[in-house]
Amino acid sequence: MPTQHIAYADTGYFSKTVCDYLSQDASLKDFYGNFPTLENFKNQIDQKTEYFSDTARKVLVAQLNSQYKGVAVSESTQNNIDALANANTFTITTGHQLNLFTGPLYFLYKIISVINLSEELNVAYPDKHFVPVYWMATEDHDFDEINYFNFRGKKVVWDRPDGGAVGEFTTEGLQRVFLAFENELKESFGFTKNAKQLLKLFKEAYLDHGTLSEATRYIGNQLFKDFGLVIVDGNDKLLKSAFVPYAKKELLEHLSFNKVSQTTAALVKSGYGEQVHPREINLFYLIEGVRERIIETDGMFMVNDTDITFTEKEILMELEAHPERFSPNALLRPLYQEVILPNLCYTGGGGELAYWFQLKDYFKSVEVPFPILLLRNSAVLILEKEIKSLGKLGLKLEDLFKKQIDLQADYTRKISEIEIDFTKQREHLKLQFKEMYTIAENTDASFIGAVAAQEKKQLKGLNHLEKRLLKAQKRKYKELLDKVTRLQNSVFPQQSLQERNTNFSEFYLNNGYSLISKIKKELKPLDLRFSVIDL
Incomplete structure (x- = not known):
């Protein structure tokens, strides 16, 4: 069965916000910039070229090379890293949490979306170069959202103490998870060639690397290195140095709170919801084992649920000396990303796009170009036996x-x-x-x-x-x-949607590494419809 497509509005799984965006409803137009079409990337390129400096490019390339030390970098990925030093090179970015063994299937769809869009733009704009980027959410602290993956209806869980940025977590305890996964595979399929490859990938990622960020980079690199994917860890002192002026405004002027609150009120008035509630200060303080909100009270800056306090002078000195200790929350992270990357487009799910819509006026106030927003590809993988069952039962796919x-x-x-x-x-x-x-x-x-x-x-x-x-x-x-x-x-x-529950491993068992290329072949990032892919 060839890949079929269904309008997002007809699936019953996507919000009014998403459907109105895709239909370019007039009520949302004030909350985003260029709509994702090939032609609109020309305007976006012009905006970013004027904004992004050669100095920023040099810092980015240096830090990426530093982050990739000890990693078997493919030629295509290294070429893309090097190309970022050039003024004609731009990124197409997605971000995702550090879910155990990639978590749900849409991890793959996000990354394939940016890879395919980069390839499409490289054809459409041959005098430019476009690099697919996966931004690892290494500073998140919601461990209970990422400490498991589903396999054949069961949760494979990593139990360990929580606290601090998840990317810095050691991989201690994952030997037990490996053995549990190994046992599940043995009982369900036996040790087939593809099962052994999955176990090898898990073992080399989590048992041969010291931190969760290193393990996640390894998996992302192994799955997508042939396509030149560049993986960025924003938890980096030199990269955060570029964000210091914006963090200073955040501490002293509460600029994001004021602007985002105004935009959110306008969104709500237009009939849409508030995806993320802005704080007066949208920064966390980050040290080992701690990632807590910074709260200002009577001129003093306190770190929530700790005894750490600063005067205004002290916190500004801390920011200059240790920018790595200031971690943007969900509302400020998009700005940080756009400051340090020559980025044209952010590709994310419906929930992500919903909070980006809260940010346009804030970006304008700090004079940073607002990226094109693209809904990532969304799909369901259907097996031949399931297609036959549809026919026997007299059902339509819809x-x-x-x-x-x-x-x-x-x-x-x-x-x-x-x-x-x-x-x-x-x-x-x-x-x-x-x-x-x-x-x-x-x-x-x-x-x-x-x-x-x-x-x-x-x-x-x-x-x-x-x-x-x-x-x-x-x-x-x-x-x-x-x-x-x-x-x-x-x-x-x-x-619920398969992509939000099922781990890629269930399909890898029957398809092996060709699973990636099969999905990649069928997903078209600018075809704004839901895909049903026959495996």
């Missing part, structure tokens, strides 16, 4: 996107030899009562009320009978409905 209760009801109505639809009976009843209302109009008002009450009662009774008939037919066709439910659960685990 049926699987329905809520399960609706799918079961619609399928029962479809296969039932009895029509489970009392619409005709309801219309007939309403006609009868129309005559009764005519009679009632010639009497007093209380009789009209009695007729209305009786109509409501009888319509309610018909609705109840229809539901009873549907329930009875569901029991009759239980075996077929169970097959329909199992099929939907297979494609949409936990009645």
Whole structure:
């Protein structure tokens, strides 16, 4: 089956904000810059060229080379790192948490989106060069969001104490996770060639590297090195030095709070939600084992849940001496990223785009170009056996996107030899009562009320009978409905998007490394539709 595409609005899984953005609804236009089309990248290139300096490029290249020390860098990745020194080279960036063994499938989709878009732009603008970048969220502290991955309906979990930036966590304890994963693979598939490759990747990443950031870089590099992916760790003293002027404004002027609050109020007034709530200071203080909010009270700067305090003079001295200790939160990280990268486009999920929409006015106030925002590719991988099941059950692919209760009801109505639809009976009843209302109009008002009450009662009774008939037919066709439910659960685990639950390893077992190239071939970043890929 060739790859099929479905409008995001028709899947039932994407927010009004996302769907309105993709349709370029007028109510959102004030909250983003250039819309993601090939033609609009010319304007974006002009804006970034004027802003980004040669000095910033030199610092970036030096630090990337430093971060890649000890890593087996592919020729294409090294060429891309070197090219970033040139004024005609730009990045296409996505970011993601350091999920254990990449976490859900959309980790792959994010990175493939930026790789494919970079390749497309390299063709469209041959005098420029475009580099795909994965920004590792090494400074995040939400360990419970990343300490597991799902495998065949089970959680493979890494238990360890929390605290501080996750990228600095040692890989202690992952030997037990490796053994648990090894046992799951053995029981499910045996030690096939692809299973051994998965175990090798896990072992070399987590047991042969000292920190979570090093392990994640290794996995990203192994999976995508053939495509020139450059992986950036923002938790870097020299890179953060460029962000010092913006961090200073944040501490002294609360600039992001004021601007983002105004933009958020306008978003809400336009009918959209607040994705991230701005703080007066959107910076964390980061030292070993600690990443806590900086709070200003009566001229003193305190680090939340610690005894650390600074005067204004002291915190500015600390910022100059140790910029690495100042960690931007979700609202400030986009600015940091755009300050240190010659970036044209940020590619992210719907939730990410929603908080970027809160930032446009803030970017303007600090005179940093606002990037093109691109919804990452979203897809479901469907197996041949699942396609055959669709045919045998007489289902269309679109049926699987329905809520399960609706799918079961619609399928029962479809296969039932009895029509489970009392619409005709309801219309007939309403006609009868129309005559009764005519009679009632010639009497007093209380009789009209009695007729209305009786109509409501009888319509309610018909609705109840229809539901009873549907329930009875569901029991009759239980075996077929169970097959329909199992099929939907297979494609949409936990009645949600596969990409948010399933780890790539389940598909790697049958496809090996060709899984990456198969997905890459089918995803088109500027085709703003949901993809269904036949594996």
